[in-house]
Amino acid sequence: MGFLELAGVRKTFGANSVVRNFDLSVSRGEFVSFLGPSGCGKTTTLRMIAGFEVPSAGQIRIKERDVTNLRPNQRNVGMVFQSYALFPNMTVAENVGFGLKVSKKPTGEIGRRVEEMLRLIKLPQLGGRYPSQLSGGQQQRVALARALAIKPQVLLLDEPLSALDAKIRVSLREEIRAVQRELGITTIYVTHDQEEALSISDRIVVMNEGRIEQIGAPFEIYNYPRTRFVASFVGTLNIFDRRILDAAAGAFDVDGQRILTGNGIAGAQVGEIRSLALRPEAVALGGGEGDRNLMRGTIEEVSFLGAVVRIRVRFKEATISLDTFNNPAAPPPARGEPVTVRFARSDLLVLEPQAES
C-alpha cells in the first residue's frame, strides 16, 4: 500500500465532471507530477489532497489514514501556491514560523526550525525582510520553507514556478528537487510545463479532461506514450493516422509506402485506422542497412534552430519532421530536394485508440 492513496476519486461541479475515477498510489518519498493542460483537473485533484475541495466520490488516504473528509488544517499537508501566498504583514521569519506558532510550539523550537528552514532555502540573512521586499524567486523559496517548517506528511506544489521568469524557473526547480531529496518528503507537483515535469519527477501522471491518460517515469512517458494525447502533449512528435496493412506484422501504409512497427498489433483488423507516433530525433536522413523503415520524400521546410536543425519531409499527404544536429561541415539539404529518411521499427509507436468521453 502506498503512502498516499487516491482510490476512485471523482469531483463534479454541478453537471460538470472535473475529475473522473482517479486512482493513484504514491510511495513514501516519491516525487510525482500531475501534468496536463489547463482545465484537465490536476489542480482540483491536488486541492482534494490538500482538503480545499471535498471529493464527490472516492477516498484519499495518507499513511493508511482516511483523510477524505478532514479539514485542511487537520491533514498536516504542506502547500505551496502559484501566487506564493506569503502573509504580507509578516516578516520572512514570521511567515516560516507561522505554522509552528499556530500549533503552539515553544518559542525556542520555532526559532531553531525557522533558522534551519532559511538555511535550507539558502536565505538565512533575509529573516527580517517583508515579502514585498523579496523577488519572486525568493518569495517562492520562503513559501516552500513555510510549507516544510511544519514537517508535513505530504508536500503539495501547485504550479509554483509559473509566475517566475525562465532562468529562475530552471534553477528553482532544481532546488525544489534537491530539497525534496534531502528531506525525503512525499511530493505532488502540479504543472502544465512538460519539461519541468520530465526533469524533476520520479513519476508523471499525465491528465486530460479529468482522466489519467498515462502514469509512468519520465523516460517511459516521453519514449512510450500510450495515447495520442500523451504523445502530442509531451515533447514534439510526428503523429499520423494510417491504415493497417497487416496487423500480425505491424505493417502500415503511408502514402503508398509500407512501414513496419516493432511488433504486431494485437486485436487490430486489417484496414483499421490507428495513430502512429514518431519522435523527430528518431528519424535520420539517408538510407541504411538492417530492419529499418525507409521512406522517400521531398524536403519541404528546413528550420535552423541553432544546435538542432528541424527538417520537414513531405511524402504525398503525410509529412514527417526530423531533428538533426547542426554540423557546419555538412549543410542541411535544400527545399525541394528528394531524400530518403530512415527510422527504427521500434521507434514507430502505435497509440491506443482514444477512449470514449
Add this chain to the structure above:
Amino acid sequence: MKQAKIGPWIAIAMGTLYFVVPRFGTSEFSLRMRRGQYSFDAYRVVLDDPRFQATFGYSTVLALATIVVGVLLVVPTAYWVQLRLPRLRPVVEFITLLPLVIPAIVIVFGYLRIYGSSSLLPMTTNERATDVLLMFSYVMLSLPYMYRAVDTGIRAIDVATLTEAAESLGARWPTILFKVILPNVRSAVLSGAFLTFATVIGEFTMTSLLDRPAFGPYLQLMGQDRAYEPSALAIISFAITWACLGLMQLLGRPVEKSSAATIVEAK
C-alpha cells in the same frame, strides 16, 4: 491652449473660496471674544467648561466602542461574503447603505417603540442599557462607511489563497481572521474607524432623542445660548475631523519596518 489651462484653475479657485471663506470667517469670529483684539478666550471658555469635557469624553468612549463593535461585525461579514458568499454581495451592500436612505429620526423612533419602557426589551429605561442601544445605533449609522472601507480592502488582497495558505499550516478561523486577514486590511479598517469616529463624535439626532449627554447635543446647546463659543466649537470639531483624516493618511500607509528594501535575487 491657454484658455484650456485657465478653466481648471478658475474651478479650483472657486472651490477653494467656497470651502475656505466660511471656515476663515468662523475661525476669525471665534477669536473676537475679547473686544478690540484677537484672543483664544472662546476656546479657553469651551475647553474649561466641564460639560465640554464630560460630553466629549462620553462621545469619545462611545465612538471607540462603536469602532470595536463595527470592526467585529463588519470584518468577518465582508470576509465571508468575499470568500464564500459572493452572490450575497449586492444584498449586503444594499443593507449597509440603508442608513443613508432612512433618516436617523425614523430609526430612533423605531428604537423607542421596540426598546421603550413597554417593550419586551426595555433598554431605554436604564442609562447603561441606553448607552448600549446608542452604541449599536452608531454602529448602524456608520455601517455604510465601515463596510465600504473594509470591503474595498478585502477585495484588494487575495483572501482565498491567504486563507488556504493559513489553513494548510494548521490555522483555524479565528487565527486566520485576526492574524492573517485583519492585519492585511489594516489601512481599510483604520479608514472605516476614523470615518466612524468623525460621524459619531458630532451625531445629534439619535443622541438627543435617546437623551444621552453626548457632544452633539452639547454643540447644539452652546449654539443656542452663546455667540463666540459655538464658532470655537465648530473649529474644534473641524480640527478633530481633519485630525482623523490626517491619521487615516498617516497610519493607512503600508508598514515597511526594514529600511533595506533592496531586492536581491539570490543565486
